[in-house]
Amino acid sequence: xxxxxxxxxxxxxxxxxxxxxxxxxxxxxxxxxxxxxxxxxxxxxxxxxxxxxxxxxxxxxxxxxxxxxxxxxxxxxxxxxxxxxxxxxxxxxxxxxxxxxxxxxxxxxxxxxxxxxxxxxxxxxxxxxxxxxxxxxxxxxxxxxxxxxxxxxxxxxxxxxxxxxxxxxxxxxxxxxxxxxxxxxxxxxxxxxxxxxxxxxxxxxxxxxxxxxxxxxxxxxxxxxxxxxxxxxxxxxxxxxxxxxxxxxxxxxxxxxxxxxxxxxxxxxxxxxxxxxxxxxxxxxxxx
Amino acid sequence: xxxxxxxxxxxxxxxxxxxxxxxxxxxxxxxxxxxxxxxxxxxxxxxxxxxxxxxxxxxxxxxxxxxxxxxxxxxxxxxxxxxxxxxxxxxxxxxxxxxxxxxxxxxxxxxxxxxxxxxxxxxxxxxxxxxxxxxxxxxxxxxxxxxxxxxxxxxxxxxxxxxxxxxxxxxxxxxxxxxxxxxxxxxxxxxxxxxxxxxxxxxxxxxxxxxxxxxxxxxxxxxxxxxxxxxxxxxxxxxxxxxxxxxxxxxxxxxxxxxxxxxxxxxxxxxxxxxxxxxxxxxxxxxxxxxxxxxxxxxxxxxxxxxxxxxxxxxxx
Numbered sequence: 001x002x003x004x005x006x007x008x009x010x011x012x013x014x015x016x017x018x019x020x021x022x023x024x025x026x027x028x029x030x031x032x033x034x035x036x037x038x039x040x041x042x043x044x045x046x047x048x049x050x051x052x053x054x055x056x057x058x059x060x061x062x063x064x065x066x067x068x069x070x071x072x073x074x075x076x077x078x079x080x081x082x083x084x085x086x087x088x089x090x091x092x093x094x095x096x097x098x099x100x101x102x103x104x105x106x107x108x109x110x111x112x113x114x115x116x117x118x119x120x121x122x123x124x125x126x127x128x129x130x131x132x133x134x135x136x137x138x139x140x141x142x143x144x145x146x147x148x149x150x151x152x153x154x155x156x157x158x159x160x161x162x163x164x165x166x167x168x169x170x171x172x173x174x175x176x177x178x179x180x181x182x183x184x185x186x187x188x189x190x191x192x193x194x195x196x197x198x199x200x201x202x203x204x205x206x207x208x209x210x211x212x213x214x215x216x217x218x219x220x221x222x223x224x225x226x227x228x229x230x231x232x233x234x235x236x237x238x239x240x241x242x243x244x245x246x247x248x249x250x251x252x253x254x255x256x257x258x259x260x261x262x263x264x265x266x267x268x269x270x271x272x273x274x275x276x277x278x279x280x281x282x283x284x285x286x287x288x
Numbered sequence: 289x290x291x292x293x294x295x296x297x298x299x300x301x302x303x304x305x306x307x308x309x310x311x312x313x314x315x316x317x318x319x320x321x322x323x324x325x326x327x328x329x330x331x332x333x334x335x336x337x338x339x340x341x342x343x344x345x346x347x348x349x350x351x352x353x354x355x356x357x358x359x360x361x362x363x364x365x366x367x368x369x370x371x372x373x374x375x376x377x378x379x380x381x382x383x384x385x386x387x388x389x390x391x392x393x394x395x396x397x398x399x400x401x402x403x404x405x406x407x408x409x410x411x412x413x414x415x416x417x418x419x420x421x422x423x424x425x426x427x428x429x430x431x432x433x434x435x436x437x438x439x440x441x442x443x444x445x446x447x448x449x450x451x452x453x454x455x456x457x458x459x460x461x462x463x464x465x466x467x468x469x470x471x472x473x474x475x476x477x478x479x480x481x482x483x484x485x486x487x488x489x490x491x492x493x494x495x496x497x498x499x500x501x502x503x504x505x506x507x508x509x510x511x512x513x514x515x516x517x518x519x520x521x522x523x524x525x526x527x528x529x530x531x532x533x534x535x536x537x538x539x540x541x542x543x544x545x546x547x548x549x550x551x552x553x554x555x556x557x558x559x560x561x562x563x564x565x566x567x568x569x570x571x572x573x574x575x576x577x578x579x580x581x582x583x584x585x586x587x588x589x590x591x592x593x594x595x596x597x598x599x600x601x602x603x604x605x
Contacts, residue, residue: 020368020369020396020397020398020399020443020444021397022364022365022368022395022396022397023394023395023397025364028394028395031391031394031395032391032395035380035383035387035390035391036380038382038383038387039380039382039383042382042423043382110378111375111376111377111378112377112378112379112380113344113377114344114374114375114376114377114378115377115378115379115388115392115436115439116391116395117342117343117344118342118343118344118367118370118372118373118374118449119367119372119392119395119396120363120364120365120366120367120368120370120395120396120397121364121395122363122364123343284346286339286344286345286346287339287344287345288305288345
């Protein structure tokens with residue numbers, strides 16, 4: 001029996017090539033981001049996240065109105081330190097869970113990857129495009145929370161807004177980078193949305209927050225390798241008594257506070273490392 | 289305008305999953321304007337092959353080339369002139385078909401001045417104009433598959449890779465897809481289509497590649513295949529308008545040049561074996577018509593391909 005890899009009569013004809021020029025990978029990132037962002041804006045999850053943030057804001061607003069805590073209302077800095085400083089890191093983490101935790105795993109589980117990948121577009125362009133869309137969706141959510149914060153602050157302090165709130169807002173936007181980096185990386189490691197979301201939520205909500213004090217207590221050393229330690233600059237910059245010293249002795253034990261350059265460096269390194277790892281995993285995984 | 293021959297080629301292409309070998313040194317080169325059916329039983333390696341050619345999975349070894357470009361090291365060039373439909377893709381549920389097609393059109397670089405026109409044409413081709421602005425999330429599987437098929441028509445691709453394209457469609461949809469494939473053939477495209485429906489392959493394809501256990505069993509023109517594996521002749525099925533073909537008529541038919549055997553399948557259908565090519569086939573038809581027996585259908589037998597398929601699969605076990 002003849003087992004041949006060429007047909008006996010290959011019909012060779014001239015073709016008129018379609019006049020398409022495949023866009024650059026950068027342009028394809030933009031295309032992916034555009035439609036992914038549209039998808040987010042139309043998704044229920046986007047409005048659920050805004051509702052959660054509104055609920056947090058309204059709750060704090062009500063507590064302030066009913067109890068009128070003298071410390072928090074003593075100055076704009078003290079007010080925004082409580083209103084913004086204690087909550088915004090949680091808000092950023094929530095955006096990571098909502099817009100990053102299943103961003104890549106869904107391509108496998110929901111089979112949307114089968115629609116996108118068989119095209120002349122690199123997997124890394126799809127990854128980066130999705131990441132950009134998640135960043136903008138997250139930034140809108142954080143901006144929404146900032147608007148609620150400032151609206152309530154205006155009731156008590158009018159237009160007196162400390163510039164440190166602006167700094168803290170910029171740092172919070174910067175914090176979205178590593179948070180999405182981590183969540184995209186975890187999402188790339190799974191082909192199942194439930195596992196991906198669960199692991200991301202546990203790590204971001206509990207893991208880092210427990211690791212920092214535990215390591216500090218056990219080793220009495222600076223936890224410079226923990227993301228949430230670096231993100232401490234977001235509330236610290238709003239401290240009413242001024243930015244805390246790097247090391248503070250309290251009751252015989254040392255507490256560490258990341259300096260602003262150190263905090264930014266930690267967040268940036270997390271962002272770069274997890275993004276590279278995430279893209280690498282997405283490039284390697286098979287759509288079985 | 290550039291002129292060349294589109295091609296897809298697997299060179300010692302292998303895919304292993306732990307101890308299971310899904311593709312085993314597959315060598316296959318297809319080039320030119322034609323439709324090639326990719327046949328094999330479940331688990332033979334058809335979808336694995338198409339997934340490697342579309343970057344959905346990675347090969348373990350070997351090469352997958354499209355227009356001489358390696359799919360994995362030079363994906364953008366390899367897939368620049370390709371449209372593919374593998375399994376049943378899902379589209380972001382909050383997007384409309386028009387938006388879903390726009391992503392693909394932009395990724396493929398369909399020029400902006402004709403993008404909307406191309407999208408409208410593709411929607412028209414799959415009869416989805418009325419649904420163009422509804423969200424895909426509410427669509428049935430068949431409707432989604434129509435949008436998927438529309439996406440393959442956008443950039444007037446030279447090469448179309450289809451993995452069981454009629455899967456999930458109702459009979460009307462299946463028929464429409466086959467017509468679309470035939471239309472693409474007329475536009476001189478290279479179509480590589482996996483299917484487990486032999487009649488579908490017979491209907492739309494010029495050639496067939498048979499695969500089993502990840503190995504190519506045979507690749508040839510369908511007529512050659514049926515000829516080589518059915519006792520030295522091709523097989524035709526002839527239908528008659530009324531049951532008036534008696535033994536005398538059959539004897540007359542047997543005497544027609546090139547016919548080696550003739551047997552009634554039922555009172556209106558006759559199975560003919562003959563030795564020859566397409567011209568011989570035309571001569572036989574002409575002779576049959578001249579006998580005034582009321583011939584109302586005349587086609588290459590799909591059961592002949594089925595015989596080839598089953599024989600080869602059996603031999604390979």
